[in-house]
Amino acid sequence: MNDPSSLPLTPKGKNNLQTNTNNAVKKIQSIQNSKFMKLLRPILGVVVSLYIVFRLYQVLVVQHEYGPDTWTRLLISGLIIGGVYALIAIGYTLVYGILFMINFAHGEVMMFGAYAGLYSFWAFKIIPVAGNPPTNFLNAYPILAIILAFLIGMTVSATLGYFLEKIAYRPLRKAPRLVPLISAIGASIFLQNAAMLLFSPQLRDVTNPEILRRGAGWTIVVNGSNVVLPYTGVFTFVLSILLLVGLYILVRKSKLGRAMRATALDKKTAALMGVDVDSTISRTFIISGALAGAAGVMWGLHNGLVYYFVGFIPGIKAFTAAVLGGIGNIPGAMVGGLVLGIVESMGPAALGIDFQLKDVLSFLILIFVLTFRPSGLLGEVLSEEKV
Amino acid sequence: MKAMKFLAVFMVLALLLAACGQAAATEAPAATEAPAATEAAATEAPAASGAPEACADALGCAVFAAGDVIKIGMGAPMTGGNASYGIDISQGATIAMTDAGNIDGWTFALDAQDDGGTAEGGAAVANKFVADPAIVAVAGHIFSGATAAAMPIYEKVGIPMLSPSATNPALTTTGSTVFNRIAFTDLNQGNNAADYIFNTLKVKKLAVLHDGSDYGKGLADIVAAQFVKDGGEVVIEQAITPGETDYTAVLSTVASKTPDAVYFGGYTAEGAVLVNQMKTTGLDKAIFFGCDGTYGEDFLTRTGANGEGAYASIAPASPDSEAKTKFNAAYLEKFGKEAGSLSPYTWAGYDAAAALAAAVKQVAVVADGKLYVPRAALVAAVRGLTNYVGLSGTFSCQSNGECNVDKPQFVVVKDGKWTNAQ
Amino acid sequence: MKTLIRQSIRTGITFGIVQVFFILIAFNTMIGIMLAKVSGIKNPGEIPAPKFLIAYTILMGLWVGIAALSKKKSLPAGQKLVAGFTASLISAILVGLLEIGMTAILVNKIFIRDFLTVLSFDFIKATLFGLTPSMGILVTIGCILLGSLVGVGLNILSNLHAVQEHWKKDLAFIKNISEKVQYSIHGKYHLIWQIVGISLLAVAVILIPMKWGSYWNYVFGTVGLYVILGLGLNIIVGLSGQLVLGYIAFFAIGAYTMALLNAPEPHNLMWGFWPALLLGVVLSALSGLLLGLPIMRLRGDYLAIVTLGFGEIIRILLKSDVLTNFTGGPRGIQNIHGPSLFGKPFNSEVDFVYLIIAGVILASFVYNRLQQSRTGRAWLAIREDETVARASGVDTIKYKLLALAIGAAFAGLAGGIYASRNQFTGPDEHALMASINVLSLIIVGGMGNIPGTILGAFTLKGLPEILREFANFRLLAFGALLVFMMLSRPEGLIPSHRPKYSKPKETAADLQKKEVPHDK
């Protein structure tokens, strides 16, 4: 053998014993460590679940705070808001699935859609239609007016989404992942302030057509008290579900859907297989923008309030919903949105906490779910490579 | 190479902008006899070297040469989620500056700076104003957080403040000599509102909501406490998340307690949504009782028929004085919006700025072609404001800086209009 | 030629839209006012004189002209002229169309301002330069064309051989000098240069705050606090690669610890500044650990959204009714007492600037030491490939928690100083946008290095202050700049470099003596 001491190694068969004793000590420590870490999660889970059950028992059985009528109202309100969250969340999920970036400006895209809807309805209200008594376009042809408003809102948002991708994200496709995120944040700030300067910071009310009057609705009697099922809410919920199902079919069945999935899996290979990656990404942004636009118009119809900041909070919530359901996963976004909506509306009541803390509750649910299912409720649909 | 180029462009741009800022800051008055801007000034000002006889003030004077403009500062959120308050109040104050006229040719101008409504922004703006010798007084700040951080900075150099909207009760308890406000104090408004609800409206079960803000929560807590003291029952107290447009969930839980009335401490933005959604959540028979934050034309347009029978409390000024009508017209002409449609504080913003201008007029001295505004005298003049009749009330400042201590007037929506309630 | 014209038309349309947008947000009058102020008019009012608006329009034309020719260096002058002219004509026509619409509003006295706020009659008149509508439109188009021609001319001129040669010479000269300087810095005078540099810096740091007014001291103090925050987040994001979006929560914990322990309301504990600061740092670090424990398995954007949630949870809790008696609720806490050192109380911005500078130095020191040690390398390995790092024997959970805790401790330090400097802290100080600001600053500056963080903090916190002149345009400009910076320098203003390790000297000698590669 030639001088093993020159190399920083244990020479043949010499020091293994010593290493072993060291290792043994280490081993014991690490066993303790890993046991602690491994037990931590289940213990946390049991404690939290027990607490939730305890609170539910207290509120529902012992205190019996709210009757079934209240619960029905809460459920309705949760489903409606959840439907809108789901629709916005789809935009995040589509973009995330294909580019692995958080499109932070998505809420602002929705906000512009809401403005487009607002102004469309105003304009329709101004257009006079002869009749007895003379009426306006909005109320003479309400269905046409609503369809037009949705088309305008979706077009505006889709266009915005398209240009957003083209200007702010496309040049950064090869940059480190945080760079497009910051670009998106910049775009979000820009769009918010642009809307503020263009349309003034005033809070505006949407003029609904008479048939979709806000506050009106079917009345059902639960537990001897009237529960209103608002028209706008039902409309919003049904339309969201229809759009989501439509999108799901599009992604599953159409050629564009296949191209999108291929691009999401592996851009290089997809390009080799003849998929136009750039245009697929553009179209993804157009679709997610259009959905956000629809969500914006619905938001206006149901909640009646539009201003430049209206997209920010739903944007954050919808992203939470997308992650909750499993990002990249379209049914996941839907489930996530609905779960989040219901948690927000029923959670505080069920656990007997202040409604002020509903966001705390929804984020805690998120943390809780992700602690046990790190890829969301329905699991993420992402390519291996990215991870 | 690219890096160099980029950096160069960036630096040049930054320098240029900074230069603009400097130019703007220094261009105004030619000199300050007692330089209030520097740190030294705060302590050495009285010894102001060669101060002319016109200026014999403990804190020195702001000096304006011919052609200079007397500036009144305002720190307000001009960007972000609360921008409508800042923009609206500063617009109201701008009109006050035009109406204030001039002192022997020296005109007034408003310098409204964005403080984002936060302490960080408030302190930044305050430091900027302190460095600008042309700023004699500050109509603000708008939010309590920014105000609290700005107060000690103005205190050092003697710039009086008159806030139209910072309602945090603690602001007037710190012994500040410069801070005054024409905003309603929560205590005064809240106690009276609770009494009114219990005694006049004969409400026995009250639900109390607030928007979680400094202002709304303060008011709601006081109302709840007083209502219980009066002998009523507060069935539920809930906070809502501001800025949202769907409160049906929280209203449903409120409805399950079957209150006779709902008191809300907060602003029109949320108040109008609440009123609208009360109808679909089983609260259609409960009375909505708001505060001065929910008062305004905007509330009427946003609630329509749903708003009928809603209450609010306002400062006792004649709701439609001649001056107010004139102001509303001017506001619409200039900014294209109905006064009060951006925030309920439009008129208060006008009042704060106008009252400050009046105080400046009171103490300013003209000598050898220059205008002197003695700072300590101005601070005293603002604190000494008595029976000043503004658009939003009549103000007399007390020794702690509270200038609006009248009993509130309660108003109710009747046939689509605010009318005085009995 | 055809493609050139098509490209130019596209540029023209883009810029036309941009200019229409600018007019609809009254950017033209704002720039006009700035131009007026720069040219020495003291109080230009809200609508500047027509000549300044004309100057603005020419500047816009110049921009179109230059933009139409970007990336087209090699074209002959004639074609450049055509390209510039086409682009500017198209955008001028778009602006002209807008102005025709505005004229219609003006003539028919339509009240459009419920839709587009800025379009008051005065504003429309000013945009038409106070001329008759047709003349106004013609002048607008003329100005844009004129401006673009100037732009094209400048472009042609700067590409002339002689001019370029001149530039090259200048550049070579500068490069030469900088190389010499670099050589001497790295060369044998290394130590001397270092000493000189540090002492110059020290003198500047000591002297400059005294010269600044309180405003600039305040601004740079804020920048300093954000440097500390940036370094802390850099440990978490830049070194260990965990994307944390709720970082400001740790800042809030530091600030509130200081506030609760050191203000008369609500508890009147009055511990004094230094113990409160220390406890704030410790509590922040602990909360970093607590947050980290359940979510260690998450990665990337999941971690981002969870930490975002954590930040919001802290903010909402601080504000909530539940904790009002403890934290002061939405009111926040006022009258927080400042520090005193050897009996001297800190009461001016200058004092705090020194305190903050000390904080920055401490933070940089710790950051630097950690980065260059075993710990730093373990973090980098986790950032690069967590699975492999683990299989290489890095206890990833321990190091990730460590990064969170140390990063959080930095934030706690900044928070404590911040609260006592402002004498106030409230829940809305610690909103999501603040977290995003810190994240943006480290990425804009260049992730993972100290100079980058400092430059980023200056850019992100200093820029909005510089942009104050833009009034309500400032966040708009800020957002646009953020996008622009990412597009032009995605690696940040100062990109990170890996350190060089020199082979230990005696080893090399040893190797030559002893080690000759042998095979059996």
Add this chain to the structure above:
Amino acid sequence: MTNNIIQVQGVSKIFGGLTAVNNVNLDIAEGSIYSIIGPNGAGKTTLFNCISGFYVPDHGTVLFQGLVLNGRSTDTVASLGLSRTYQNIRLFSNLTAIENVLVGQQPRLKETWVESIIRTHRSKNEEKTSLEEGFKWLDFVGLSEFADSIAGDLPYGAQRRLEIARALGSKPSLLLLDEPTAGMNPQETLEMTALIRSLRDKFNITIILIEHDMHVVMGISDYISVLDFGNKIAEGKPEEIQHNESVIEAYLGPGGAALAQKYRRKKAS
């Protein structure tokens, strides 16, 4: 008794319905070069992952120097003296070569983060010696001139060697190499073979090897196991494996053995 450094006892790993590794037993003597071969998808890398702690086996145990490895986290496994490389190179590609090797030394270092900040005498010493060792390893794999190059920019062969240097940083007694010569030209393959052999000869490191290149396998292995569809179908010395019929069938399909026989005869004649 032969000193078995690692014993794989009845290890199975099942993914969904697919049994990737089925009841595999291995006994690997200390100081040997042990190859695992088999057609693509035979479960070789899965077995590797079971040994190195990436996967927890569904059945069976892995004993390393008499200690049970099942369920140990990979960093513990690494600190026990077991290192590995990867089929598709997984370097820390934005770090320099020397930094990669320094990371490999992590399990042996004792410096804590507090010491890193204060920079105590011990941490200075440790830093210095680990740097020395790092450079020695780079020298050993012939990369000392690339010490400050970014790992991701190195040529392919160099990246393979750097991965080995990194694995050696922890002074392992067992080294798992996953296709170390994949994608190399004959010259590079020769160098790599020599390197592997010298690792064993000079430092007495036991080596387990997954390899497709039969020249390499037959040239340096002391002992070989063959996997097919997760089952161990043969084991033995290289010569034995060369003539094992089930192995040949696994590689060449049914009837392959006869084919090979014919080919061999032809070659011999």
